[in-house]
Amino acid sequence: MELMDVVKKKRNGEKIVMITAYDFTQSSIAAEAGVDLILVGDSLSMVIQGNGSTIPVSMKQMLYHTEIAVRGAGDVPVVADMPFLSYQTDISSAIRNAGNLLKVGAKAVKIEGNFSKLTESLVSIGIPVMGHLGLTPQSVNQLGGYHLQGKDDMSAKRLIKDAKQLESAGAFSIVLEAVPSHVAKEISESISIPTIGIGAGINCDGQVLVYHDLLGLFDGFKPKFVKRYANLKQIAIKAIKDYSLEVKSGKFPDNEHSWS
Ligand code: KIV
Numbered sequence: 629m630e631l632m633d634v635v636k637k638k639r640n641g642e643k644i645v646m647i648t649a650y651d652f653t654q655s656s657i658a659a660e661a662g663v664d665l666i667l668v669g670d671s672l673s674m675v676i677q678g679n680g681s682t683i684p685v686s687m688k689q690m691l692y693h694t695e696i697a698v699r700g701a702g703d704v705p706v707v708a709d710m711p712f713l714s715y716q717t718d719i720s721s722a723i724r725n726a727g728n729l730l731k732v733g734a735k736a737v738k739i740e741g742n743f744s745k746l747t748e749s750l751v752s753i754g755i756p757v758m759g760h761l762g763l764t765p766q767s768v769n770q771l772g773g774y775h776l777q778g779k780d781d782m783s784a785k786r787l788i789k790d791a792k793q794l795e796s797a798g799a800f801s802i803v804l805e806a807v808p809s810h811v812a813k814e815i816s817e818s819i820s821i822p823t824i825g826i827g828a829g830i831n832c833d834g835q836v837l838v839y840h841d842l843l844g845l846f847d848g849f850k851p852k853f854v855k856r857y858a859n860l861k862q863i864a865i866k867a868i869k870d871y872s873l874e875v876k877s878g879k880f881p882d883n884e885h886s887w888s
Contacts (some may be wrong), residue, residue: 629664629703629704629705630705631695631735631736631756631800632649632758632800633743634664634665634800634801634822635703635800635801635822636820637664637822637852638820638821638822639831639836643833643834643835644664644665644801644822644824644833644834644835645663645664645665645834645835646663646664646665646666646667646707646824646835647663647665647666647667647836647837647838647839647842648666648667648668648669648672648832648836648837648838649666649667649668649697649700649701649839650669650672650675650676650693650696650697650837650839651693651696651697651700652696652699652700652770653700654695654697654700654839655699655701655704655706656700656701656702657700657796658701658704659700659701659702659703659704659773661804663704664704664705664834665675665703665704665705665707665824665834665836666697666704666705666707667706667707667708667709667738667836668690668693668694668697668699668706668707668708668709668767669682669709669738670682670685670690670712670766670836671707671709671765671838672685672690672693672713672836673685673711675838675839675840675841675845675846676693676763677689677724681765681768682705682711682712682765682766682768683712683766683768683769685711685712686711686741686791687711687725687728687815688708688713688728688798689711690709690711690714691728691729691732691808692702694706694708694732694733694734695732695733698732698734701732703738705735706733706734706735707734707735707736707738707740707758708729708734708736708737709737709738710726710729710737710738710740711766711767711864712720715739715743715746715848718744719746719749720747722746722750723749723750723753723755726750726755726757727753727755731757734754735756736755736756736757736758737750737755737756737758738757738758738759738765738803739757739759739760740760740765740766741760741761741764741767742759742790742792742793742794743759743763743798744794744796744797744822744835746783746796747794747798747799748798748799751797751798752800754878756800757793757794757797757798757799757800758799758800758801758803758824759778759790759794759801759802760802760803760805761787761790761791761794761798761802761803761804761805761815762777762778762787762803762804762807762827762828763775763776763777763805763807763808763827764805765805774806774851775806776807776808776827777805777806777807778807778808778811784807784808784811784814787804787807787811787815788811788814788818789853790811790817790821791804791807791818791819791823791867792818792819795819795820795821798802800814800820800821801822801823801824801834802815802819802821802822802823802824803823803824803825803826803836804823804824804826804828805823805825805826805827805828806826806827806828806853807827807828807850808828808829809828809830809831810829810831811828812825812828812829812831812832813829813831816831816832816833822834824836826853827851827852827853828853837855838854840846840856841854841856842854842856842857842858843856843857843858843860843867844856844857844858844859844860844861844862845860845861845864845887846860846861847861848873855875870871
């Protein structure tokens with residue numbers, strides 16, 4: 629699968645499936661399950677590193693996680709998030725940071741907000757860009773929390789304008805996070821590139837969920853838009869408790885798991 633095959637899915641009316649993954653094991657499981665795109669999200673700051681927001685994760689850490697996730701992704705294209713402060717200061721350091729994500733195997737980078745000038749520069753040198761509008765978690769301090777965006781007419785119009793500008797700048801796709809379904813529908817119908825929704829309703833051209841949320845590995849706060857398709861945290865706790873009981877009672881290792 630190439631990025632352009634993903635883009636074609638919109639024209640063919642096929643939904644796009646994206647999931648985050650942050651290492652070899654996770655991306656190989658996602659690839660085996662047949663997803664269209666893998667995102668090495670800066671959400672790793674929260675679900676892998678245990679931080680309270682996506683702001684602390686560094687460029688060096690994103691490069692490391694992208695490199696190890698690419699190893700398990702097979703032919704599923706990997707998109708890597710540009711972390712906070714890796715693209716906002718100046719275009720040349722943004723180009724270098726994005727290029728380094730491609731050097732470790734990402735096929736595209738994702739950038740929060742309407743950075744259409746930067747998007748144009750990256751695309752002009754062969755770096756595909758996925759936009760990210762609506763709730764942009766790197767701006768949590770300015771937004772005053774993780775709230776629904778585009779609720780009133782003015783902010784909805786702004787989102788539509790931003791999406792059109794990113795499309796004109798050459799972005800191949802746009803993530804829409806936490807926006808009302810009718811706004812996501814209007815955006816999706818106003819641009820020819822696919823929208824990938826998270827908390828943006830059914831009318832997006834595709835969906836993305838965070839690996840740990842979908843599998844129930846992270847059972848702290850659960851936003852309204854998260855659907856848990858499994859409860860792997862509880863399964864893991866039970867398995868480790870069983871192991872622990874068997875070690876303590878002398879049942880493990882038995883003959884099957886030992887050399888005589
Ligand atoms: O970092 C991330 O996981 C993301 C998705 C929520 C879209 O940006």
